[in-house]
Ligand SMILES: Cc1ncc(COP(=O)(O)OP(=O)(O)O)c(N)n1
């Protein structure tokens with residue numbers, strides 16, 4: 001993958017405690033970083049703001065230790081409290097224009113792109129990067145509209161200069177084709193959070209991103 005200087009984070013982990021199966025979620029975050037994850041989003045859906053801040057504070061200690069940027073999903077209050085690098089919002093969340101009006105708003109706003117027509121919306125001017133969502137339908141998030149697929153991603157690429165972060169159903173078997181179709185970054189939940197060896201899974205995904213294939217002898 002050619003590194004995009006506006007978003008130089010090709011392997012993107014989206015983590016929530018409920019998706020972490022075999023290990024403690026903070027251990028998975030650390031192992032994933034050691035395996036090559038470049039950026040982490042904390043995505044907690046079923047907790048209070050106080051609990052979300054507590055989790056974000058714990059995770060930020062790890063991301064700061066490894067100099068990895070942290071993105072908070074959905075909550076401006078959590079993002080401002082922990083001073084995260086970014087925030088990710090979708091169409092039913094607080095809008096990018098509202099976020100930038102906040103005095104301590106995180107610098108980098110990610111916005112979910114579900115249909116190509118969204119590129120024409122006024123909100124786009126406040127957006128740093130786009131979550132192309134979902135590339136493939138996934139049990140991890142079921143309230144989605146449709147899938148972009150490889151062809152949708154290829155068609156989207158020339159229509160915007162914003163970094164494209166692909167998400168949804170991505171794993172070792174399809175990541176190479178997603179990179180070839182135009183992803184600037186690949187966001188993963190279950191292929192890392194659900195792995196019994198998250199470090200190794202991250203290493204494999206990263207090797208495919210870097211070299212277009214996986215050579216078991218080198219990991
Ligand atoms: C990188 C990235 N892309 C898309 C999403 C989805 O955001 P959203 O549409 O707001 O849905 P929820 O994640 O909030 O359920 C994302 N989180 N990250």
Ligand SMILES: Cc1ncsc1CCOP(=O)(O)O
Nearest residue numbers: 134138140141168169189190
């Ligand atoms: C948060 C999110 N947004 C679109 S799909 C998705 C979940 C992706 O999870 P997985 O990598 O397990 O398919």
Ligand SMILES: [Mg+2]
Nearest residue numbers: 074089090093
């Ligand atoms: Mg959201």
